[in-house]
Amino acid sequence: MLETELLEVGKKIEHLLQSDPFPDRIQPESLRRAVLDYPLRGGKRLRPALTLWCCELLSGSPEPAAFAAAAVEVWHNWTLVHDDLIDRDPVRRGQPTEQFKLRDDFSGPDAPRYAENFALLCGDLQQGWANHLLLRSPELGVSPELTLLLARKLQTLAGADLISGEAIDTALPLRDPDQVDPDQVRHMFRLKTGALLRFAAEAGALIGCGSPDDPRVTRLGDFAELAGIAFQLRDDYLGLYGDFSRFGKPIGGDLREGKITLLLLEALRRSNPDARKQIRSLLKRDAYSPEDLNRARNLFHACGATAALETEENHLWTRAREILNSFPDSPPRQHLLSLITLLSHRTL
Amino acid sequence: MLETELLEVGKKIEHLLQSDPFPDRIQPESLRRAVLDYPLRGGKRLRPALTLWCCELLSGSPEPAAFAAAAVEVWHNWTLVHDDLIDRDPVRRGQPTEQFKLRDDFSGPDAPRYAENFALLCGDLQQGWANHLLLRSPELGVSPELTLLLARKLQTLAGADLISGEAIDTALPLRDPDQVDPDQVRHMFRLKTGALLRFAAEAGALIGCGSPDDPRVTRLGDFAELAGIAFQLRDDYLGLYGDFSRFGKPIGGDLREGKITLLLLEALRRSNPDARKQIRSLLKRDAYSPEDLNRARNLFHACGATAALETEENHLWTRAREILNSFPDSPPRQHLLSLITLLSHRTL
Numbered sequence: 001m002l003e004t005e006l007l008e009v010g011k012k013i014e015h016l017l018q019s020d021p022f023p024d025r026i027q028p029e030s031l032r033r034a035v036l037d038y039p040l041r042g043g044k045r046l047r048p049a050l051t052l053w054c055c056e057l058l059s060g061s062p063e064p065a066a067f068a069a070a071a072v073e074v075w076h077n078w079t080l081v082h083d084d085l086i087d088r089d090p091v092r093r094g095q096p097t098e099q100f101k102l103r104d105d106f107s108g109p110d111a112p113r114y115a116e117n118f119a120l121l122c123g124d125l126q127q128g129w130a131n132h133l134l135l136r137s138p139e140l141g142v143s144p145e146l147t148l149l150l151a152r153k154l155q156t157l158a159g160a161d162l163i164s165g166e167a168i169d170t171a172l173p174l175r176d177p178d179q180v181d182p183d184q185v186r187h188m189f190r191l192k193t194g195a196l197l198r199f200a201a202e203a204g205a206l207i208g209c210g211s212p213d214d215p216r217v218t219r220l221g222d223f224a225e226l227a228g229i230a231f232q233l234r235d236d237y238l239g240l241y242g243d244f245s246r247f248g249k250p251i252g253g254d255l256r257e258g259k260i261t262l263l264l265l266e267a268l269r270r271s272n273p274d275a276r277k278q279i280r281s282l283l284k285r286d287a288y289s290p291e292d293l294n295r296a297r298n299l300f301h302a303c304g305a306t307a308a309l310e311t312e313e314n315h316l317w318t319r320a321r322e323i324l325n326s327f328p329d330s331p332p333r334q335h336l337l338s339l340i341t342l343l344s345h346r347t348l
Numbered sequence: 349m350l351e352t353e354l355l356e357v358g359k360k361i362e363h364l365l366q367s368d369p370f371p372d373r374i375q376p377e378s379l380r381r382a383v384l385d386y387p388l389r390g391g392k393r394l395r396p397a398l399t400l401w402c403c404e405l406l407s408g409s410p411e412p413a414a415f416a417a418a419a420v421e422v423w424h425n426w427t428l429v430h431d432d433l434i435d436r437d438p439v440r441r442g443q444p445t446e447q448f449k450l451r452d453d454f455s456g457p458d459a460p461r462y463a464e465n466f467a468l469l470c471g472d473l474q475q476g477w478a479n480h481l482l483l484r485s486p487e488l489g490v491s492p493e494l495t496l497l498l499a500r501k502l503q504t505l506a507g508a509d510l511i512s513g514e515a516i517d518t519a520l521p522l523r524d525p526d527q528v529d530p531d532q533v534r535h536m537f538r539l540k541t542g543a544l545l546r547f548a549a550e551a552g553a554l555i556g557c558g559s560p561d562d563p564r565v566t567r568l569g570d571f572a573e574l575a576g577i578a579f580q581l582r583d584d585y586l587g588l589y590g591d592f593s594r595f596g597k598p599i600g601g602d603l604r605e606g607k608i609t610l611l612l613l614e615a616l617r618r619s620n621p622d623a624r625k626q627i628r629s630l631l632k633r634d635a636y637s638p639e640d641l642n643r644a645r646n647l648f649h650a651c652g653a654t655a656a657l658e659t660e661e662n663h664l665w666t667r668a669r670e671i672l673n674s675f676p677d678s679p680p681r682q683h684l685l686s687l688i689t690l691l692s693h694r695t696l
Contacts, residue, residue: 160370168375
């Protein structure tokens with residue numbers, strides 16, 4: 001069962017993070033606790049699972065990739081801490097975001113400001129911790145040369161590319177939707193979400209096969225990147241068509257924020273001037289009645305945008321599945337295929 | 349001449365940074381420019397000089413430490429970018445701080461907020477860039493094993509320790525000066541300033557001698573840390589006794605901010621209740637007349653705090669010099685000794 005397997009991955013990663021000495025150096029105590037907070041809050045552990053299973057797929061064992069998997073998880077978490085600062089989000093995984101949680105450690109009118117500063121430093125420390133974890137890989141038999149290659153890849157894919165994607169996303173609300181090419185959003189998805197997933201898969205694959213020139217490494221990287229972009233397309237879709245009671249964010253939130261989603265851009269691009277005007281009139285309102293939401297759904301549907309993005313999403317999942325099917329059958333391949341099934345059917 | 353040597357170091361580092369491909373991956377263009385900005389603004393390049401000269405001291409050549417030296421400089425700069433965000437400083441090296449400079453790339457009322465977000469991401473990227481530079485060291489003949497050791501050290505000394513020091517410093521203004529042990533400030537200096545200088549020296553020494561067990565590595569690390577702490581003590585001193593026209597910040601700025609300096613803590617600890625009351629009355633005023641400043645100087649002097657810290661500072665410089673003198677004479681030893689002379693005599 002995939003769920004059992006993911007729980008196993010979670011337990012392994014948590015054990016590894018809790019026994020790693022790096023956070024013990026951190027002072028003061030409130031900052032040390034903050035550094036451990038997000039990584040130990042749980043989450044689905046999809047990224048470390050990718051690393052472990054891609055390693056197992058090529059070598060029969062996930063074990064040598066354990067530090068790489070933990071590094072990917074901590075890296076993901078520092079980007080969340082800084083992303084929450086940028087978005088001023090109050091909630092992460094059902095608990096206060098780091099900059100809100102840290103307020104408990106300060107008093108006085110400046111407590112929010114101090115908490116934000118500590119959250120900034122918390123993410124900085126987690127970036128260092130992620131690197132330190134990966135650099136421990138030789139303890140599990142990974143060669144120094146390969147560890148260096150992985151560490152450089154972490155900086156380029158998960159550093160330069162991911163943060164570039166975050167920056168493009170951050171600056172998107174400043175632009176007029178009519179001036180944004182939908183391909184720029186696809187490009188942003190590839191950087192912001194795809195790059196770390198590519199690293200997660202390629203790191204596991206590299207450790208599994210031991211050779212940077214093995215073509216299976218890039219193929220597994222492609223699989224992970226495709227899945228990541230499909231995941232983001234589904235996010236856009238569920239933002240308007242999801243089940244309110246199950247989807248984490250209120251339906252219509254993207255419309256209210258005037259968020260430049262791929263769905264919105266495709267709808268504007270495919271609609272006639274009258275429909276385009278109606279769509280624009282539905283953006284950035286204070287409140288949305290069920291009729292408003294239905295009108296939006298109908299407009300996005302009528303112009304073909306919804307169907308086009310569903311087709312695009314399905315095509316991405318299919319390509320990801322095809323890559324996996326090109327590998328001989330094995331338990332890790334089954335896990336990875338089940339993961340695709342789970343993610344492509346999610347309704348929340 | 350030391351100045352010529354430092355200019356040479358600066359030129360070498362700038363060339364290396366400008367030819368490194370890492371920033372080319374960064375998007376959008378405004379963020380790529382921001383990542384290069386601080387590292388190319390100049391500065392004294394003391395940290396990369398330490399790395400290069402410690403390498404030359406043990407091996408006769410600074411060359412194999414070039415990437416490590418560049419990494420130290422970029423690491424220093426990301427901590428400045430995030431430190432300027434925390435302190436909301438408007439000026440760095442005579443130009444707008446990154447979060448002010450980036451405002452030019454945005455328009456509208458939210459420009460300052462977007463600029464801050466980009467400055468946050470700029471520092472994140474520079475941390476990755478610094479790591480990536482160091483990880484290129486094998487191109488200069490450094491062994492993969494040693495490069496891994498250096499990369500782990502960078503995370504612990506320049507990551508965990510330095511950022512812990514920054515956090516302690518950040519939270520200091522929240523505390524009552526009577527409740528702060530002066531040794532906590534010394535501890536903060538060791539972490540915030542000493543740790544990166546220790547890394548800079550030890551990285552060069554390790555590359556120079558090639559062996560992690562060579563006792564000269566720790567000795568050169570001690571030298572750099574001692575110099576760093578002495579430098580901070582001098583900063584405190586110049587904040588009250590420096591020459592207004594030459595010192596970067598207005599004299600008395602520390603008093604106005606009520607900054608918890610070692611000088612203040614030692615003065616409070618050594619004064620009788622009446623003098624203590626007078627000192628406290630001189631903190632956090634809106635304006636300081638020349639008489640106010642003289643009164644503060646006299647109070648700090650009369651209780652022995654000023655002399656005690658001067659003695660402490662001189663003792664640190666002497667110990668740093670003694671370590672260098674235990675090495676055979678050579679041009680890099682001369683440069684390092686001249687550096688101590690320069691820093692210990694600075695009046696601005």
